[in-house]
Amino acid sequence: LLKPAISNLHLVSTTHDDINRSFILPFHVEPRNIVDDDPQERVSAEAAILNSRVHYYGRLTGSSDRLLSPPDHVIPRPEEIYIYSPLGTAFKVAGSDHASKNPSIVTIFAIWNTMMGTSILSIPWGIKQAGFTLGVVILIFTGLLMLYCCYIVLKSPKAISCVDTSNWEFPDVCRHYFGKFGQWSSLVFSMVSLIGAMVVYWVLMSNFLYNTGQFIYNYAHNVNVSDSEFGTNGSDKVICPYPNTDPGRNDTMNVLYLGSSGNDTSDGNSFEHYWSKTNTVPLYLITLLLPLLCFRSASFFARFTFLGTISVVYLIVLVTFKAVRLGFHLEFHWFDSTQFYVPEFRLLFPQLTGVLTLAFFIHNCIITLMKSNRHQENNVRDLSVAYLLVGMTYLYVGVLIFASFPSPPLFKDCIEPNFLDNFPTSDVMVFVARTFLLFQMITVYPLLGYLVRVQIMGQIFGNNYPSFFHVLTLNILIVGAGVLMAKFYPNIGSIIRFSGATCGLALVFVFPTLVHMISLRRQGRLSLPSALFHSFLILLGVANLIAQFFL
Numbered sequence: 001l002l003k004p005a006i007s008n009l010h011l012v013s014t015t016h017d018d019i020n021r022s023f024i025l026p027f028h029v030e031p032r033n034i035v036d037d038d039p040q041e042r043v044s045a046e047a048a049i050l051n052s053r054v055h056y057y058g059r060l061t062g063s064s065d066r067l068l069s070p071p072d073h074v075i076p077r078p079e080e081i082y083i084y085s086p087l088g089t090a091f092k093v094a095g096s097d098h099a100s101k102n103p104s105i106v107t108i109f110a111i112w113n114t115m116m117g118t119s120i121l122s123i124p125w126g127i128k129q130a131g132f133t134l135g136v137v138i139l140i141f142t143g144l145l146m147l148y149c150c151y152i153v154l155k156s157p158k159a160i161s162c163v164d165t166s167n168w169e170f171p172d173v174c175r176h177y178f179g180k181f182g183q184w185s186s187l188v189f190s191m192v193s194l195i196g197a198m199v200v201y202w203v204l205m206s207n208f209l210y211n212t213g214q215f216i217y218n219y220a221h222n223v224n225v226s227d228s229e230f231g232t233n234g235s236d237k238v239i240c241p242y243p244n245t246d247p248g249r250n251d252t253m254n255v256l257y258l259g260s261s262g263n264d265t266s267d268g269n270s271f272e273h274y275w276s277k278t279n280t281v282p283l284y285l286i287t288l289l290l291p292l293l294c295f296r297s298a299s300f301f302a303r304f305t306f307l308g309t310i311s312v313v314y315l316i317v318l319v320t321f322k323a324v325r326l327g328f329h330l331e332f333h334w335f336d337s338t339q340f341y342v343p344e345f346r347l348l349f350p351q352l353t354g355v356l357t358l359a360f361f362i363h364n365c366i367i368t369l370m371k372s373n374r375h376q377e378n379n380v381r382d383l384s385v386a387y388l389l390v391g392m393t394y395l396y397v398g399v400l401i402f403a404s405f406p407s408p409p410l411f412k413d414c415i416e417p418n419f420l421d422n423f424p425t426s427d428v429m430v431f432v433a434r435t436f437l438l439f440q441m442i443t444v445y446p447l448l449g450y451l452v453r454v455q456i457m458g459q460i461f462g463n464n465y466p467s468f469f470h471v472l473t474l475n476i477l478i479v480g481a482g483v484l485m486a487k488f489y490p491n492i493g494s495i496i497r498f499s500g501a502t503c504g505l506a507l508v509f510v511f512p513t514l515v516h517m518i519s520l521r522r523q524g525r526l527s528l529p530s531a532l533f534h535s536f537l538i539l540l541g542v543a544n545l546i547a548q549f550f551l
Helices: 004-006 014-021 047-060 104-115 124-130 131-157 170-220 265-274 281-293 305-328 350-361 366-371 375-402 428-461 466-487 493-522 526-550
Strands: 081-084 089-092 224-226 257-259
Touching: 004 081, 081 265, 089 124, 104 305, 104 366, 104 375, 124 131, 124 350, 124 375, 124 493, 124 526, 131 350, 131 366, 131 375, 131 493, 131 526, 170 493, 224 305, 281 428, 281 466, 305 428, 350 375, 366 375, 366 466, 428 466, 493 526
Parallel strands: none
Antiparallel strands: 081 089, 224 257
């Protein structure tokens, strides 16, 4: 779930154009002006004069104005650039612009990895809420819609011709068109997505930690967990934790039964008292994560982001294995529920659109990701391929979990917002998945907290770490929100859909479409069909958010 993080990581490369824009960056030192071949050598007076000349050009105008930028003959080629130190030493710049860029395949999978988050756990639940047929259609349609809006965001800086936008992000574009209102609005809605992600993480970490501890306790104490109706044909066991999903029905789903061997009842009750998914485990996490949030730098935790890719790949393998073992259980009833199946079209479909808005959300960091693409002319193609892979991954997981859910004997409406909850604690493969995800989230959570702190503290105090007291107060508020949600409303599907619909309204539908229409109007190219279509997109975003409050 580290989607907003990439928007705050600026990829720096020492290209010829970059030096034209940033006059305090590396400058040229001819080889004859270096005393000898030592990596760190004194810089001659002639080299220092060249440095002064570049700085002189820099003082003539702001970096956003191209008119008085240093001419090309003043700036050397990238391979001849040295970094000048005020201490009088020169360092050769390693690599070049071409070497610092990524091929298309790396860019595509970077987008895929960034977009893949905890939303994948709620896709089967969202399809169940919308109905199987309607859910698949909505997933494809929403993916195409989000791709188009992301394409608008990607090309928005290039539509501004009066200033240099090469280092701009989308909040800078919003500030250009809407002033301070656009800048602060984009910040607020970005905070919604970040804090919403942190709340979801806390709920999931509580869930995974609880089930992991339960698995270890049951294994150590030889506790047997059994249900009479888990699945069909002796396949892997599947459970329905909250069977009474339809108050009008009189289902007789079986209740979990714990039988212990070698333990008295008081020991079991004591463990359950101190190891509760909602009452105690969310509080235990505070002792681990609150100190980590107070670190000045999050660079250590950034080393573990690769675990996200491993977790997603393992989830795909897990889903495939379970589907093969369970088989498909589908019946098509278009508008009416039956004893074991939900209709193909349900009025709860906005819950899926809310989840998908966050699942396909990468708009606040797509410009930064694409800057590292070696072939900039292929940006649109690579973005489209990445969205195709993401959509296929969501579709694969959602369809397989929904189709293989054993109905009968279980009702399809038993599919949980976190589909791992439909497998018992004793399932070894699911235990491995929960452990992987738990460790990944423990390392990513401080990164998200760091990004929240940088944006809020930087905007309010002008300092990313004004004091330990300020940082601790902010972290307590964020952790408190996660603990309260984990205790009183641990429904990640609803948390994801509300945060997705809220941040998506501004950063997916409203700001990109308004920026696009204003740009076309200034160029004299805004047609009536285009204005109507993009206005309709804004209405869709508004309707998506409003609908979440009535379901």
